[in-house]
Amino acid sequence: MAQQDDEERxxxxxxxxxxEHKEPSARARMLAARWKENPPDPAPFRADPxxxxxxxxxxxxxxxxxxxxAAVILxxxxxxxRSGTR
Known part of the structure; x- marks a missing residue:
């Protein structure tokens, strides 16, 4: 029964x-490492179209x-x- 409690926990x-502490995702870690070496260019929140x-x-x-x-009606x-005169 103690084993079942451990699995539930x-x-x-x-x-x-x-x-209290949550580890970032693999993508977040990859981007953080990439941006540390080569930071991205600043971009506005919504770029001008x-x-x-x-x-x-x-x-x-x-x-x-x-x-x-009008063309279809005509x-x-x-x-x-044309068909009514025959």
């Missing part, structure tokens, strides 16, 4: 979370969609009149 996560292409007018998109809808009307 070993894998008790609450006990581990209450530890690159140049942005000018946006087209929303009316241009609306006119294009309405033109396509095409369907033309097909209907």
């Amino acid at each position: 070993e894998f008790d996560l609450r006990w581990a979370d209450q530890a 690159g140049p942005v292409a000018p946006r087209r007018s929303p009316w241009l998109s609306t006119a294009l969609v309405m033109g396509c809808v 095409l369907l009307g033309y097909i209907q009149t």
Whole structure:
């Protein structure tokens, strides 16, 4: 029974979370060692985005969609009149 208590204590996560000192992850240790020799360049928290292409007018998109809808309506009307006369 003492062995079972030892296993429970070993894998008790609450006990581990209450530890005063926590070892950093392997990645954190690797980056710390790398940056000690060659520190990274300073960068702002949110870097400025690159140049942005000018946006087209929303009316241009609306006119294009309405033109396509009108063309489809005219095409369907033309097909209907051609098939109705025969």
